[in-house]
Amino acid sequence: MATIRRAGLVILALSVLTGAAGAAEAATAPAPESAMAATPADALVLAVDARELPDGLLHAHESLAAAGGDQVLVFPKWIPGTHAPAGRIVNLVGLRFSAGGATLAWDRDEADPYRLVVHVPPGSARLEADFTYIANHGDVSSAGVDVDGTRGLGVINWNCCVLCPEGRPVAAIPVTASLLLPTGWKPGTALAIQRAQAPGWRFAPTTVGALIDRPLIAGPALTETALDTGGLPTALVIAAADGAPVVPDQEWCTRLAAAVTQAQRLCGPAHCTSYRWLCMVGDAFDDIGLEHGDCSLCGLAGRPFSDFDSTSYSERDLMVHELMHSWCGKHVRPAAMATADLQAPQRTGLLWVYEGLTMYLGEVVGTRAAMHTPAEFREQLAADIHELSYQRGRAWRSVEDTARAAWMLREPSNRYGDLRRGEEFYSEGKLFWLEADLIIRSASGGARSLDDFCRAFLGAPLAPGTALRTYTVDDVIAALAAVQPHDWRALVRTRISAVRPRLDGSGYEGGGWRLVYAESADPAPPPADENTLLDARASLGCELRDGRVSGLQPGSPAVRAGLHEGDQLTGMDGRRLTGRALEDALQGAASDGIGLVHLIVSENQVPRPVDVHWDQGPRHPRLERIPDAPDLLGAILAPRER
Structure with missing residues (x-):
């Protein structure tokens, strides 16, 4: 040097x-x-x-x-x-x-x-x-x-x-x-x-x-755009894998700034003096997200920042999720995960708070900031409930166990994934915090909400000279009880710690909405590509990843027709296997009076026909309003004015 x-x-x-x-x-x-x-x-x-x-x-x-x-x-x-x-x-x-x-x-x-x-x-x-x-x-x-x-x-x-x-x-x-x-x-x-x-x-x-x-x-073409949050200095920093400059459109800047504002109205002032999103743009970096105290590292494919309206829910949610981690996970963290030397194993049993609460807050704040519409939030919630309902692993594995085994479950499984379960501390943790929010709002007559818990638990000032406050499950329960008296320990036990073979609607229907299945999908399913997951669990009883059967429901039409886990499908009703072909095949079977979906299974490159009996059409999860029930979900998603 x-x-x-x-x-x-x-x-x-x-x-x-x-x-x-x-x-x-x-x-x-x-x-x-x-x-x-x-x-x-x-x-x-x-x-x-x-x-x-x-x-x-x-x-x-x-x-x-x-x-x-x-x-x-x-x-x-x-x-x-x-x-x-x-x-x-x-x-x-x-x-x-x-x-x-x-x-x-x-x-x-x-x-x-x-x-x-x-x-x-x-x-x-x-x-x-x-x-x-x-x-x-x-x-x-x-x-x-x-x-x-x-x-x-x-x-x-x-x-x-x-x-x-x-x-x-x-x-x-x-x-x-x-x-x-x-x-x-x-x-x-x-x-x-x-x-x-x-x-x-x-x-x-x-x-x-x-x-x-x-x-x-x-x-060589890194861009840094300051965002007008009205307070916390915030910037959007972008570099693309191909070296081309990426300048975010105004909608991205406006809505990300609104997310920072809504996050602080929810949790209180940030524990950092400035915040940066560090964004990597390129297919190799798709869906990477890593939280830090005053920044986050986010990866997105394509050219998402050039047109906000063309981006997906998950791309927008990634940005707000990592922002919310500045409060939940970085500056306020489970004590068993706050290791000093980075060599000792972390005990991750409270990831249903660290990640589950962050997932819930990120989607709520994103909706309050117009990153998502309320309809998009409900669509994602319906998809989460549907996914969790069809997991056979619910019969043996609790949410808490998925958290404790987190590092072993990070890689998705193409073989019996629903039996193993995955990182459900995210999505089922999110449902826990939705239920907690609904309990507080209902019991207090709307006077209090989970916002009050977040401001006290996540937003309280840190001790002078420190950048971290830790907690245990007892601290979580005590903080909830301080906002609204309730048997929170029992709720944690039944929803998180105990095996829960069946996911009923008792935890979320208090929001004034319930899960139903509809024939039409909005938006229409896109053509399949190598990364597309086709979900027909609510109809045929199977799930397909890259054309291969990656999940089967016991006793389903697909099982009765002779499909097996791992079978490779090459066609459907005489067409290439795509999301559109699946939708058309299900609709056709419901209207032709025969009720058969014709599949082609490839065994050692030899095609074999398999006919699956199904005459009820496509079934897509949706949330519908419960008549005469208060719309507490709508109240949760409304922007905070202060």
Whole structure:
């Protein structure tokens, strides 16, 4: 590294070298004296070279205080927000440790591969580490906390390029970080930038915990748009994988700003001083969302920000969901998930609060801010209830167990997924909080609501000098009882902790709406593509993913016709298998007086006809008003004026 002086400004940057060899040499350069002099003796100095990130490589040099003897460094394992041991140490390569210019021997702990034991000579002042991280090689758990690079977009999560002294809380490890980017690139981050002159950036001193909580995106055409929230400074930062500039349309800006306003009217003032959405645009980043205290990392496919009206409910919901996590999950978090060193396993049994409450609040706030219409909210709620009702795994697995086993359930299952269950702490957790809201509103005659709980539980000021408040299930129950007397512990027990084989309407029909099934789908089902899930569980009794049977209901018409889990369907009523073909086949079977849906199953590339008896047409879940019942759901979704 070198200290470069330009126009009186000291820039901490790595030596400007060219080619792969130059990047490797830059990654192994020692920390500059100016950085060492400006940081505490026990501080970690981190220099990251991302100039090869478009080719999938990230280089790092780290300097930290040394102690003679065996010194243990750990690679972060349990990254906040993933609820899983998501650290991809398999991508950490080219490790070299040195002290005083001499290369040091090191060993990996056989029982814990995240522990690296470095043999440091007595009298060494600093331990130097050089390594490379392989980008674009994540898994389902690491998405959102990994490193990715394309010709037009770089994503840097600092947990991938730092080794921590074992046994020290990451919030107590001071760090000074610097970064080199490809020529012409600029960064977007919630980190305070101390000094900047492309291609090098130096960030203000912070802690390793705070550094990891502030990821960075970068690109040659990165855009940053300030949003007018009337209070909290907020920005929408976007970089596209293809390197093209993305400027959000006015509707996006207006409604995201409204979401920030409605969120603060619900929960109280934000616990951060500013907020940024860091958005990655590209098919490879679709549906990535990771919450942070004063920012979020969001991935969307296509060109969603150019036309708000063309976006899906899930794309809009992603943005508000991650915003709500700033209150619920980041600054206010279950005590068993607030681990200090990122190595100890998180106990995730309260994810029905962390994620379930966030899911509920995100959709409510999104509707109040006109990100969604009330009809869209009801359509999504009906879909959630329908999905949960058809899970055979309800007979053996509780919502709480899905939360405790969260990291094992993150990857969707194409084989008997309804029997295994998935991350139902999201959607069934959402139903719990809807029911709690309805109980409070009904019992108080509309005088109080879950809004009051959120303002007290999530919005109360944090203790001075802290950025986190933790809670237990007893705290949740006490906070609910403070808003409205009720046997909340019994509700948690019956809805969350106990096995609940059947999902009845008692929890949500108090809102004045009930689940029904209708023949027409609005909007009409799109043609199937390789990622489309076709749901005929309420009619034929089967679910299809990529044309393959991924779920069957016992005793259903599909089972009686001889379909099996895993069967590959290639056609339906003489047509290619698509959502439209399924809809037409169901309608035709209901009107032709025969009542048969003709399927083609491929067995070892040999077609086999299967006729399924069904004469009742399509069945799509919908919510309909309950006559004479108060519309409490409508009251929940109404915007807050103050």
